Amino acid sequence: MLTSVCGINWGDEGKGKMVDFLSEDYDVVCRYQGGNNAGHTVINERGKFILNLLPSGILRENVVNVLGPGMVVDLKHLTEEIGRLREKGVSVSPKNLKISDRAVITMPYHVLLDCLEEERLADKKFGSTRRGIAPVYADKYMKKAFRMGELLHAKSLYARVQEIVEWKNLTVAGGYRHEPVSAEEMAEYLKKYGEPLREYICDVGLYLDRANAEGKKIMFEAQLGALRDIDFGIYPYTSSSSTIAAYAPIGAGVPHLKLDRSIGVMKAYSSCVGEGPFTAEYFGEKAEKLRAAGGEYGAATGRPRRVGPFDVVASRYGVRCQGADEIALTKLDILSIYEEIEVCTAYELDGEIVREFPYPDALGRCKPVFEKKKGWHCDISKCRKKEELPKEALEYIAFIGEACSCKIGYVAVGAERDAVIKM
Numbered sequence: 001m002l003t004s005v006c007g008i009n010w011g012d013e014g015k016g017k018m019v020d021f022l023s024e025d026y027d028v029v030c031r032y033q034g035g036n037n038a039g040h041t042v043i044n045e046r047g048k049f050i051l052n053l054l055p056s057g058i059l060r061e062n063v064v065n066v067l068g069p070g071m072v073v074d075l076k077h078l079t080e081e082i083g084r085l086r087e088k089g090v091s092v093s094p095k096n097l098k099i100s101d102r103a104v105i106t107m108p109y110h111v112l113l114d115c116l117e118e119e120r121l122a123d124k125k126f127g128s129t130r131r132g133i134a135p136v137y138a139d140k141y142m143k144k145a146f147r148m149g150e151l152l153h154a155k156s157l158y159a160r161v162q163e164i165v166e167w168k169n170l171t172v173a174g175g176y177r178h179e180p181v182s183a184e185e186m187a188e189y190l191k192k193y194g195e196p197l198r199e200y201i202c203d204v205g206l207y208l209d210r211a212n213a214e215g216k217k218i219m220f221e222a223q224l225g226a227l228r229d230i231d232f233g234i235y236p237y238t239s240s241s242s243t244i245a246a247y248a249p250i251g252a253g254v255p256h257l258k259l260d261r262s263i264g265v266m267k268a269y270s271s272c273v274g275e276g277p278f279t280a281e282y283f284g285e286k287a288e289k290l291r292a293a294g295g296e297y298g299a300a301t302g303r304p305r306r307v308g309p310f311d312v313v314a315s316r317y318g319v320r321c322q323g324a325d326e327i328a329l330t331k332l333d334i335l336s337i338y339e340e341i342e343v344c345t346a347y348e349l350d351g352e353i354v355r356e357f358p359y360p361d362a363l364g365r366c367k368p369v370f371e372k373k374k375g376w377h378c379d380i381s382k383c384r385k386k387e388e389l390p391k392e393a394l395e396y397i398a399f400i401g402e403a404c405s406c407k408i409g410y411v412a413v414g415a416e417r418d419a420v421i422k423m
Contacts, residue, residue: 001026001217002259004245005328007225008266008318010234011243012273012296012305014330014412015265016040019056019221021410021420022263027216029057030066030208032251033241034223035106035136036077037129044417046088053078055221058097059090064211066204069102070241070251072136073148074111075193099197100204100253101149108189109168109181110135116176129274137240144168148201151194161187205253212257220248220259225266226318234360237276245322264324264406266315268332268396270344271296272306277363280308280344294334309342309370312403317357319406326409328420329400332393333413338375341396344368345403373399381414386423397423 005022007013020042023029036052042059043049049059053073057063067073082092110132117135118128128134139145144164150157165183173180212218222243227233229243242251245262249255269290272278282290287307290296296305319327335341346355347366358366376390383389389397389411401408411421 001261002212002220002249002257003218003261003263004220004222004248004259004322005263005265006222006245006248006322006324007228007243008264008315008322008324008327009225009270009311010227010272010274010278011038011224012271013225013265013267014328015222016042016051016056017330017412017415017417018263018265018328018410018420019219020044020059021417023057023060023063023219025217026057026063026219028064028066028208028211028218029055029221030068030204030218030252031055031071031221031223032068032248033070033243034239035072035131035133036074036081037131037133037239038223040221040223041415042417043415046090049085049088051081053081054085054092054097057219057221058085058092061091061096063096065097066208066252067097067099067103068204068252069100070247071100071103072106072133072140072241073099073103074106074131075190075197079193079196094199097200098202098204098207099148099200101147101152101201102253103148104136104140105146105148105190105194106132106136107146107186109165109172109186110139112178112181113172113176116172116178120176134240146190148197151190151198152201154191154195157190158187161190203253208252208254209257212254220245220252222248226321227314229321232321234276234363237274245324259323262323262325263328263409264319264322264326265328265330266318267330268310268335268400269294270308270311270314273303277360277366278306278308279314279347279363279366280311280368281306282308289337290334293337294331308368309344310400311344311368313344313347313355313357316404319404324406326407327401327404328410328412329397329408330412332397332411333379333381335396336376336378336380339377341373341375342370343373343399345371381419383413384418384421386421389421
Protein backbone atom coordinates (compact mmCIF):
# COMPACT_ATOMS: atom_id res chain seq x y z
CA MET A 1 0.00 0.00 0.00
CA LEU A 2 1.48 3.32 -1.13
CA THR A 3 -0.32 6.39 0.21
CA SER A 4 0.40 10.07 -0.26
CA VAL A 5 -0.71 12.68 2.28
CA CYS A 6 -0.62 16.02 0.51
CA GLY A 7 -1.79 19.61 0.87
CA ILE A 8 -4.72 20.92 -1.14
CA ASN A 9 -4.19 24.65 -0.67
CA TRP A 10 -1.36 27.02 0.28
CA GLY A 11 0.26 24.75 2.88
CA ASP A 12 -0.23 24.70 6.66
CA GLU A 13 -3.33 22.53 6.24
CA GLY A 14 -2.51 20.13 9.08
CA LYS A 15 -0.61 17.42 7.19
CA GLY A 16 1.69 16.72 10.13
CA LYS A 17 -1.25 15.96 12.37
CA MET A 18 -2.82 13.65 9.82
CA VAL A 19 0.45 11.82 9.10
CA ASP A 20 0.99 11.33 12.83
CA PHE A 21 -2.57 10.03 13.17
CA LEU A 22 -2.54 7.75 10.13
CA SER A 23 1.03 6.47 10.55
CA GLU A 24 -0.12 4.09 13.27
CA ASP A 25 -1.10 1.77 10.42
CA TYR A 26 2.06 2.25 8.33
CA ASP A 27 5.58 0.85 8.38
CA VAL A 28 7.41 3.68 6.61
CA VAL A 29 6.87 7.44 6.29
CA CYS A 30 8.87 9.29 3.64
CA ARG A 31 9.31 13.01 2.99
CA TYR A 32 9.94 13.47 -0.73
CA GLN A 33 10.48 17.18 -1.39
CA GLY A 34 11.29 20.54 0.20
CA GLY A 35 13.49 21.34 3.14
CA ASN A 36 13.19 23.09 6.48
CA ASN A 37 11.10 25.90 5.01
CA ALA A 38 7.86 24.59 6.48
CA GLY A 39 6.85 23.06 9.79
CA HIS A 40 4.54 20.19 10.63
CA THR A 41 3.08 20.54 14.12
CA VAL A 42 2.20 17.38 16.02
CA ILE A 43 0.64 17.20 19.48
CA ASN A 44 0.44 13.88 21.31
CA GLU A 45 0.87 12.42 24.78
CA ARG A 46 4.57 13.36 24.73
CA GLY A 47 3.92 17.03 24.10
CA LYS A 48 4.06 19.46 21.19
CA PHE A 49 6.54 18.91 18.37
CA ILE A 50 7.39 21.10 15.38
CA LEU A 51 9.09 19.07 12.66
CA ASN A 52 10.80 20.81 9.75
CA LEU A 53 12.89 18.13 8.06
CA LEU A 54 11.99 14.92 9.83
CA PRO A 55 8.87 13.04 8.72
CA SER A 56 5.95 13.18 11.15
CA GLY A 57 6.16 9.41 11.57
CA ILE A 58 9.29 9.88 13.69
CA LEU A 59 7.05 10.02 16.78
CA ARG A 60 5.89 6.43 16.21
CA GLU A 61 8.34 3.89 17.66
CA ASN A 62 7.77 1.23 15.01
CA VAL A 63 7.84 3.49 11.95
CA VAL A 64 10.92 3.90 9.73
CA ASN A 65 11.33 7.47 8.48
CA VAL A 66 12.96 8.42 5.20
CA LEU A 67 14.30 11.67 3.73
CA GLY A 68 14.04 11.18 -0.02
CA PRO A 69 16.31 12.35 -2.85
CA GLY A 70 13.84 15.11 -3.75
CA MET A 71 14.62 16.89 -0.48
CA VAL A 72 17.17 19.57 0.36
CA VAL A 73 18.79 19.08 3.76
CA ASP A 74 20.15 21.78 6.06
CA LEU A 75 22.73 19.78 8.02
CA LYS A 76 22.85 22.08 11.04
CA HIS A 77 19.08 22.31 11.27
CA LEU A 78 18.65 18.54 10.99
CA THR A 79 21.26 17.91 13.67
CA GLU A 80 19.52 20.33 16.02
CA GLU A 81 16.07 18.93 15.21
CA ILE A 82 17.25 15.41 16.08
CA GLY A 83 18.75 16.78 19.29
CA ARG A 84 15.48 18.42 20.34
CA LEU A 85 13.58 15.16 19.82
CA ARG A 86 16.09 13.18 21.86
CA GLU A 87 15.76 15.69 24.69
CA LYS A 88 12.05 14.81 24.77
CA GLY A 89 12.78 11.09 24.84
CA VAL A 90 12.18 10.35 21.15
CA SER A 91 14.50 7.71 19.73
CA VAL A 92 16.32 8.67 16.52
CA SER A 93 18.81 6.19 15.08
CA PRO A 94 19.79 4.60 11.75
CA LYS A 95 17.11 1.99 12.50
CA ASN A 96 14.26 4.49 12.23
CA LEU A 97 15.79 7.28 10.13
CA LYS A 98 17.30 6.89 6.68
CA ILE A 99 18.59 9.78 4.56
CA SER A 100 18.95 9.52 0.80
CA ASP A 101 22.47 9.68 -0.55
CA ARG A 102 20.98 11.71 -3.44
CA ALA A 103 19.33 14.41 -1.31
CA VAL A 104 20.98 17.81 -1.79
CA ILE A 105 22.70 19.73 0.99
CA THR A 106 21.53 23.27 1.81
CA MET A 107 24.70 25.28 2.48
CA PRO A 108 25.03 28.46 4.57
CA TYR A 109 25.62 30.49 1.40
CA HIS A 110 22.22 29.38 0.10
CA VAL A 111 20.60 30.93 3.17
CA LEU A 112 22.71 34.05 2.69
CA LEU A 113 21.68 34.40 -0.95
CA ASP A 114 18.02 33.86 -0.06
CA CYS A 115 18.17 36.75 2.42
CA LEU A 116 20.15 39.02 0.09
CA GLU A 117 17.65 38.55 -2.71
CA GLU A 118 14.60 39.18 -0.51
CA GLU A 119 16.25 42.37 0.73
CA ARG A 120 17.02 43.44 -2.83
CA LEU A 121 13.40 42.85 -3.88
CA ALA A 122 12.12 44.93 -0.94
CA ASP A 123 8.35 45.46 -1.34
CA LYS A 124 8.32 43.08 -4.36
CA LYS A 125 9.67 40.14 -2.33
CA PHE A 126 8.30 36.61 -2.81
CA GLY A 127 7.76 36.03 0.90
CA SER A 128 10.60 33.53 1.21
CA THR A 129 11.19 31.76 4.52
CA ARG A 130 14.85 32.74 4.09
CA ARG A 131 15.97 29.16 4.58
CA GLY A 132 17.91 28.99 1.30
CA ILE A 133 15.42 26.81 -0.55
CA ALA A 134 15.26 28.57 -3.93
CA PRO A 135 19.07 29.01 -4.19
CA VAL A 136 19.80 25.39 -3.31
CA TYR A 137 17.26 24.01 -5.79
CA ALA A 138 18.73 26.37 -8.40
CA ASP A 139 22.18 24.93 -7.73
CA LYS A 140 20.78 21.40 -7.93
CA TYR A 141 19.52 21.96 -11.45
CA MET A 142 22.71 23.79 -12.42
CA LYS A 143 24.59 20.70 -11.20
CA LYS A 144 26.54 22.84 -8.73
CA ALA A 145 25.23 21.30 -5.51
CA PHE A 146 26.60 18.92 -2.90
CA ARG A 147 24.66 15.72 -2.18
CA MET A 148 24.41 13.78 1.06
CA GLY A 149 26.19 10.78 -0.44
CA GLU A 150 29.30 12.89 -0.92
CA LEU A 151 29.69 12.97 2.86
CA LEU A 152 30.63 9.29 2.53
CA HIS A 153 33.43 10.26 0.13
CA ALA A 154 35.06 13.09 2.05
CA LYS A 155 38.25 13.36 -0.01
CA SER A 156 36.47 14.11 -3.28
CA LEU A 157 33.87 16.27 -1.49
CA TYR A 158 36.37 18.63 0.06
CA ALA A 159 38.21 18.85 -3.25
CA ARG A 160 35.02 20.25 -4.81
CA VAL A 161 34.40 22.85 -2.10
CA GLN A 162 37.04 25.25 -3.36
CA GLU A 163 35.78 25.31 -6.95
CA ILE A 164 32.09 25.55 -5.97
CA VAL A 165 32.71 28.38 -3.49
CA GLU A 166 34.82 30.22 -6.08
CA TRP A 167 31.91 30.00 -8.50
CA LYS A 168 29.38 31.01 -5.84
CA ASN A 169 31.36 34.12 -4.93
CA LEU A 170 30.81 35.44 -8.45
CA THR A 171 27.26 36.05 -7.22
CA VAL A 172 27.79 36.73 -3.51
CA ALA A 173 30.66 39.19 -3.89
CA GLY A 174 30.45 40.10 -7.56
CA GLY A 175 26.69 40.51 -7.75
CA TYR A 176 25.44 41.44 -4.29
CA ARG A 177 28.71 43.12 -3.21
CA HIS A 178 28.71 41.06 -0.02
CA GLU A 179 31.75 39.71 1.79
CA PRO A 180 32.96 36.59 -0.04
CA VAL A 181 32.15 33.12 1.25
CA SER A 182 35.11 31.29 2.79
CA ALA A 183 35.89 27.88 1.28
CA GLU A 184 37.63 26.87 4.50
CA GLU A 185 34.56 27.72 6.56
CA MET A 186 32.30 25.76 4.21
CA ALA A 187 34.58 22.71 4.43
CA GLU A 188 34.53 22.98 8.21
CA TYR A 189 30.72 23.27 8.17
CA LEU A 190 30.40 20.07 6.14
CA LYS A 191 32.74 18.28 8.50
CA LYS A 192 31.14 19.51 11.72
CA TYR A 193 27.50 18.89 10.81
CA GLY A 194 27.83 16.35 8.02
CA GLU A 195 30.04 13.67 9.47
CA PRO A 196 27.72 12.86 12.44
CA LEU A 197 24.95 12.16 9.90
CA ARG A 198 26.99 9.71 7.81
CA GLU A 199 25.54 6.65 9.54
CA TYR A 200 22.01 7.59 8.38
CA ILE A 201 22.89 7.93 4.68
CA CYS A 202 21.96 5.15 2.29
CA ASP A 203 20.26 4.27 -0.99
CA VAL A 204 16.68 4.87 0.19
CA GLY A 205 15.30 3.93 -3.23
CA LEU A 206 16.62 0.42 -2.75
CA TYR A 207 15.31 0.34 0.83
CA LEU A 208 11.81 1.47 -0.20
CA ASP A 209 11.71 -0.93 -3.16
CA ARG A 210 12.49 -3.85 -0.87
CA ALA A 211 10.01 -2.65 1.75
CA ASN A 212 7.29 -2.49 -0.91
CA ALA A 213 8.19 -5.96 -2.19
CA GLU A 214 7.82 -7.27 1.37
CA GLY A 215 4.30 -5.86 1.52
CA LYS A 216 5.07 -3.04 3.92
CA LYS A 217 2.78 -0.01 3.97
CA ILE A 218 4.51 3.20 2.88
CA MET A 219 3.24 6.73 3.38
CA PHE A 220 4.62 9.72 1.48
CA GLU A 221 4.43 13.01 3.38
CA ALA A 222 4.26 16.22 1.35
CA GLN A 223 5.33 19.67 2.43
CA LEU A 224 3.22 22.75 1.60
CA GLY A 225 0.25 22.42 -0.77
CA ALA A 226 -0.82 22.31 -4.42
CA LEU A 227 -0.98 26.10 -4.69
CA ARG A 228 2.70 26.32 -3.73
CA ASP A 229 3.82 23.78 -6.32
CA ILE A 230 6.54 25.06 -8.65
CA ASP A 231 4.56 24.09 -11.77
CA PHE A 232 0.90 24.22 -10.76
CA GLY A 233 0.90 26.79 -7.97
CA ILE A 234 0.55 30.59 -7.85
CA TYR A 235 3.92 31.12 -9.58
CA PRO A 236 6.21 32.88 -8.79
CA TYR A 237 4.87 32.88 -5.20
CA THR A 238 5.53 29.16 -4.86
CA SER A 239 8.05 26.83 -3.34
CA SER A 240 10.90 25.55 -5.52
CA SER A 241 9.90 21.89 -5.55
CA SER A 242 6.98 19.74 -6.61
CA THR A 243 4.40 19.37 -3.85
CA ILE A 244 2.15 17.19 -6.02
CA ALA A 245 1.23 13.65 -4.93
CA ALA A 246 2.17 12.22 -8.33
CA TYR A 247 5.76 13.33 -7.67
CA ALA A 248 5.94 11.36 -4.41
CA PRO A 249 7.44 8.12 -5.80
CA ILE A 250 9.97 10.15 -7.81
CA GLY A 251 11.03 12.37 -4.93
CA ALA A 252 11.20 9.33 -2.66
CA GLY A 253 13.57 7.47 -4.97
CA VAL A 254 11.16 4.84 -6.33
CA PRO A 255 9.88 6.33 -9.62
CA HIS A 256 8.75 2.90 -10.84
CA LEU A 257 6.15 2.54 -8.08
CA LYS A 258 2.58 3.84 -8.30
CA LEU A 259 0.38 5.34 -5.61
CA ASP A 260 -2.61 3.37 -4.37
CA ARG A 261 -4.18 6.24 -2.45
CA SER A 262 -3.96 10.02 -2.25
CA ILE A 263 -5.29 11.75 0.87
CA GLY A 264 -5.65 15.50 0.47
CA VAL A 265 -5.55 17.67 3.58
CA MET A 266 -7.32 21.02 3.83
CA LYS A 267 -8.67 23.24 6.57
CA ALA A 268 -12.33 23.99 7.13
CA TYR A 269 -11.34 27.58 6.29
CA SER A 270 -8.38 29.11 4.41
CA SER A 271 -4.95 30.15 5.62
CA CYS A 272 -1.79 31.24 3.87
CA VAL A 273 1.76 32.14 4.89
CA GLY A 274 3.79 34.34 2.59
CA GLU A 275 3.16 36.60 -0.37
CA GLY A 276 1.05 36.15 -3.46
CA PRO A 277 -2.62 36.26 -4.46
CA PHE A 278 -5.11 35.03 -1.86
CA THR A 279 -8.52 35.88 -3.24
CA ALA A 280 -10.74 35.02 -0.26
CA GLU A 281 -8.55 36.81 2.30
CA TYR A 282 -10.07 38.46 5.36
CA PHE A 283 -8.72 41.74 6.70
CA GLY A 284 -9.06 43.77 9.88
CA GLU A 285 -11.24 42.51 12.71
CA LYS A 286 -12.62 39.60 10.66
CA ALA A 287 -9.09 38.34 10.06
CA GLU A 288 -7.99 38.84 13.67
CA LYS A 289 -10.98 36.91 15.01
CA LEU A 290 -10.31 33.88 12.81
CA ARG A 291 -6.51 34.04 13.23
CA ALA A 292 -6.77 34.17 17.01
CA ALA A 293 -9.30 31.32 17.15
CA GLY A 294 -7.18 29.10 14.92
CA GLY A 295 -3.76 30.04 16.31
CA GLU A 296 -2.68 30.86 12.78
CA TYR A 297 1.04 31.47 12.98
CA GLY A 298 3.62 29.68 10.81
CA ALA A 299 5.23 26.61 12.43
CA ALA A 300 8.60 27.24 10.74
CA THR A 301 8.65 31.04 10.73
CA GLY A 302 6.24 32.22 13.41
CA ARG A 303 4.75 34.63 10.89
CA PRO A 304 1.03 35.48 11.25
CA ARG A 305 -0.85 33.54 8.60
CA ARG A 306 -3.23 35.30 6.27
CA VAL A 307 -6.71 33.86 6.78
CA GLY A 308 -10.11 33.75 5.12
CA PRO A 309 -13.17 31.56 4.60
CA PHE A 310 -13.09 28.23 2.81
CA ASP A 311 -12.29 28.79 -0.88
CA VAL A 312 -14.18 26.34 -3.09
CA VAL A 313 -12.50 27.50 -6.31
CA ALA A 314 -8.94 27.06 -5.06
CA SER A 315 -9.73 23.86 -3.17
CA ARG A 316 -11.42 22.14 -6.09
CA TYR A 317 -8.36 22.94 -8.20
CA GLY A 318 -6.07 21.58 -5.48
CA VAL A 319 -8.07 18.36 -5.22
CA ARG A 320 -7.67 17.87 -8.96
CA CYS A 321 -3.92 18.60 -8.90
CA GLN A 322 -3.37 16.15 -6.08
CA GLY A 323 -5.60 13.45 -7.55
CA ALA A 324 -7.14 13.15 -4.10
CA ASP A 325 -9.22 10.05 -3.43
CA GLU A 326 -10.46 11.47 -0.16
CA ILE A 327 -10.09 14.52 2.04
CA ALA A 328 -8.99 15.06 5.61
CA LEU A 329 -10.75 18.24 6.75
CA THR A 330 -8.91 19.85 9.66
CA LYS A 331 -9.70 22.51 12.26
CA LEU A 332 -13.47 22.21 11.93
CA ASP A 333 -13.72 23.06 15.63
CA ILE A 334 -12.38 26.57 14.98
CA LEU A 335 -15.53 27.50 13.09
CA SER A 336 -17.58 26.89 16.23
CA ILE A 337 -17.19 30.62 17.00
CA TYR A 338 -19.57 31.53 14.16
CA GLU A 339 -23.36 31.56 14.01
CA GLU A 340 -23.05 31.97 10.24
CA ILE A 341 -20.07 30.75 8.21
CA GLU A 342 -18.95 32.47 5.03
CA VAL A 343 -17.71 30.40 2.11
CA CYS A 344 -16.09 31.66 -1.11
CA THR A 345 -17.93 29.76 -3.84
CA ALA A 346 -16.76 31.68 -6.93
CA TYR A 347 -14.57 34.56 -8.14
CA GLU A 348 -15.56 37.67 -10.02
CA LEU A 349 -12.99 38.29 -12.75
CA ASP A 350 -13.31 41.36 -14.96
CA GLY A 351 -17.06 41.47 -14.35
CA GLU A 352 -17.65 37.75 -14.97
CA ILE A 353 -18.30 34.97 -12.45
CA VAL A 354 -15.72 32.19 -12.70
CA ARG A 355 -15.75 28.89 -10.86
CA GLU A 356 -12.50 27.39 -12.16
CA PHE A 357 -9.14 28.48 -10.76
CA PRO A 358 -7.61 30.99 -13.21
CA TYR A 359 -4.05 31.47 -14.43
CA PRO A 360 -2.00 33.05 -11.58
CA ASP A 361 -1.58 36.42 -13.35
CA ALA A 362 -5.37 36.87 -13.33
CA LEU A 363 -5.77 36.16 -9.61
CA GLY A 364 -4.86 39.71 -8.67
CA ARG A 365 -7.99 40.92 -10.47
CA CYS A 366 -10.30 38.39 -8.84
CA LYS A 367 -12.80 39.27 -6.15
CA PRO A 368 -14.41 36.66 -3.88
CA VAL A 369 -18.07 35.74 -4.16
CA PHE A 370 -19.35 34.71 -0.74
CA GLU A 371 -22.24 32.55 0.41
CA LYS A 372 -23.28 31.96 4.00
CA LYS A 373 -23.88 28.61 5.69
CA LYS A 374 -25.56 28.09 9.03
CA GLY A 375 -23.08 27.52 11.85
CA TRP A 376 -23.40 25.19 14.84
CA HIS A 377 -22.06 27.70 17.38
CA CYS A 378 -21.15 25.11 20.02
CA ASP A 379 -18.06 23.23 21.15
CA ILE A 380 -17.37 20.13 19.02
CA SER A 381 -13.80 19.49 20.20
CA LYS A 382 -14.83 16.48 22.30
CA CYS A 383 -16.68 14.73 19.47
CA ARG A 384 -15.06 11.48 18.35
CA LYS A 385 -17.86 9.97 16.26
CA LYS A 386 -19.75 11.28 13.26
CA GLU A 387 -23.04 10.87 15.15
CA GLU A 388 -21.84 13.25 17.87
CA LEU A 389 -21.48 16.20 15.48
CA PRO A 390 -24.30 18.78 15.26
CA LYS A 391 -26.54 18.66 12.20
CA GLU A 392 -25.17 22.00 10.94
CA ALA A 393 -21.59 20.70 11.14
CA LEU A 394 -22.52 17.60 9.16
CA GLU A 395 -24.23 19.79 6.57
CA TYR A 396 -21.11 21.97 6.27
CA ILE A 397 -18.91 18.88 5.81
CA ALA A 398 -21.28 17.50 3.16
CA PHE A 399 -21.26 20.84 1.34
CA ILE A 400 -17.44 20.92 1.24
CA GLY A 401 -17.25 17.37 -0.10
CA GLU A 402 -19.85 18.00 -2.80
CA ALA A 403 -18.37 21.36 -3.81
CA CYS A 404 -14.89 19.84 -4.19
CA SER A 405 -16.14 16.61 -5.79
CA CYS A 406 -14.26 14.50 -3.26
CA LYS A 407 -15.46 12.51 -0.28
CA ILE A 408 -14.49 13.65 3.21
CA GLY A 409 -12.81 10.68 4.90
CA TYR A 410 -11.57 12.33 8.09
CA VAL A 411 -12.50 15.40 10.13
CA ALA A 412 -10.18 16.87 12.77
CA VAL A 413 -11.84 18.70 15.66
CA GLY A 414 -8.80 19.47 17.81
CA ALA A 415 -5.02 19.45 18.00
CA GLU A 416 -4.71 16.21 19.98
CA ARG A 417 -3.72 12.97 18.23
CA ASP A 418 -7.11 11.34 18.85
CA ALA A 419 -9.20 14.38 17.87
CA VAL A 420 -10.00 12.92 14.46
CA ILE A 421 -13.37 11.56 13.33
CA LYS A 422 -13.48 8.88 10.67
CA MET A 423 -16.45 9.68 8.46
